[in-house]
Amino acid sequence: MTDATASSPAAPKPSRHRGSLLEVDARTRRRNASERRFRRLGLGAIGIGVAALIILVTSILSQGLPAFQQTFIALDVYLDETKLDKNGNRDIEEIKKVSTFGYTPLINSAMSAKMEEIGVTAEEFGLSDRDLTDMISKEAAAELRRHVIANPDSIGETVTFEFLANGRIDGYFKGRVTMESAQLDSNVSPGQLQLADALKEGGSLSTHWNWGFFTMADASENRPEAAGIGVAIIGSMYMMMVVLCLALPIGVAASIYLEEFAPQNWFTDLIEVNISNLAAVPSIVFGILGLAIFINYAGLPQSAPIVGGLVLTLMTLPTIIISTRASLKSVPPSIRDAALGVGASKMQSVFHHVLPLAMPGILTGTIIGLAQALGETAPLMLIGMVAFVREFPSAPPEGFFDPASALPVQVYNFTQRADPAFVERASGAIIVLLIFLLCMNFIAIILRRRFERRW
Structure with a gap:
């Protein structure tokens, strides 16, 4: 038996028809490439938007989260009756006449006593009495006065207070202030930062959650640590x-x-x-x-x-x-x-x-x-x-x-x-x-x- 295919005349070879639906022509290839470019551009736009959002949120969080914490100095303040209530009758109107300047010496005495307790002196750090006062927020005297007016019976007693530390001291423990920058800053000195470290080691200075940020009012230019919303x-x-x-x-x-x-x-x-x-x-x-x-x-x-x-x-x-x-x-x-x-x-x-x-x-x-x-x-x-x-x-x-x-x-x-x-x-x-x-x-x-x- 002979092969019919071999003995027959040469059969025409199959050819690809140009009009076939299975063929990808140049126009279709261009359209597909255009769609791929559009998808890549869309993904790129989404990526840029997400990256910008991440940068924005990261920037806000990195700068804003420290505001919810604040540095405090714990002091035992003796509410001297001879300075706050000379008559000894606990008359609120008489007590209100004592201005915040009258409470500052009490805070200074408590600060000196705290330093003596932890075994350090102002001379070791080259600080004056004014420097010690400046380490505490100027809001401390007003806070002390409000407590005495609300609790006149506490006069004559020793009460423990957590006072806000100065804004530069707070910035030191949050990384905004360094020893090098303190040498050029008129509002803080390296000695004050060293004393702050000593107070922290002694357990009298700590940084923790600050509810005052949500409950306190705005503060003046020289009291940033007391500013709230x-x-x-x-x-x-x-x-x-x-x-x-x-x-x-x-x-x-x-x-x-x-x-x-x-x-x-x-x-x-x-x-x-x-x-x-x-x-x-x-x-x-x-x-x-x-x-x-x-x-x-x-x-x-x-x-x-x-x-x-x-x-x-x-x-x-x-x-x-x-x-x-x-x-x-x-x-x-x-x-x-x-x-x-x-x-x-x-x-x-x-x-x-x-x-x-x-x-x-x-x-x-x-x-x-x-x-x-x-x-x-x-x-x-x-x-x-x-x-x-x-x-x-x-x-x-x-x-x-x-x-x-x-x-x-x-x-x-x-x-x-x-x-x-x-x-x-x-x-x-x-x-x-x-x-x-x-x-x-x-x-x-x-x-x-x-x-x-x-x-």
Whole structure:
């Protein structure tokens, strides 16, 4: 038998057709290469963004975390009756007449006694009595005076106090100040740093958590270690209360009317356009508006939470209205039709059916608007909240009209001062502000997941 293939005429060889669907032509290769480049560019952009975020967070944490700790010096202070209550009758009015200068000698005596206890002298480090005093914060005398006024029966006794150390001493144990830099610094000397080391070895000096950063008010330029954000936290809380009480009902009511009840004409179209435009207006413009209306015209006090809350309400309203209208639009029309079909009125269908289903989006938009208002600085600076505020505002409703500060403004105030300790305080305040913002956004996510309905 012969091979049919071999004996037959030469068969045509299979060929690749140019129009085959399996063939990758040059145009397809270029398109695939373009897609790969786009994916690489996208991943590169994400990588740059993540790297920038990591650098930012690392920088804030490295500078701000030390603000939550502070260096303290423990001293046993004898509250000398001959200096604080010469009459011996424990009369509060008489005790209040003793100024902070009258308490400084008591602190100096306690410092000398502590050095004698650990076996060192000022001469060993080349220090004078003034140098010993400067190692302790200037806030110590005021703290001691407040304790005596609150506890007059402690006069004549020896009481242990933890006083704030000077800002340079605190910076030494946090790495901001060194022996070399102390030789060039007029506010601290190497001898004071050496004595601080001796006090730490003796157990009288320690660095630990500082609750005063959250509870104390702002401090002057020469007392950075005593500066806190207590007034700023209360001021921000008061302003958020005003914004929540005004922006939420006004914004939701305006959204319901525009979306469900308002006729479609040129006037409502004009209102909608203006609301969208107001959402894009720079925040400083709202500050100018608040300065003109609430302070110059209405006569409300400057640097008051009520004015800041009103300004932030105006700024937050467009955000709440836009998000609320979007939530109302997301409710299917069948819900409205079904309610109307069983005899419900227009208002009943909106308030009994549509509004409850839109509530997750409304709450989410409100919280996001509040978070945006919490971080605003420019409008608050224009209404005077950048002023130095030492006293805490009183309880509501009087506290809404007392001078106060806000967290973002307090950060700005800290950064304007030359002492490096205030930069540390500014970063710490930024961390607190970011924690508040993250908590508010986390609450918004929980509410959306908890009440969300998928159609």
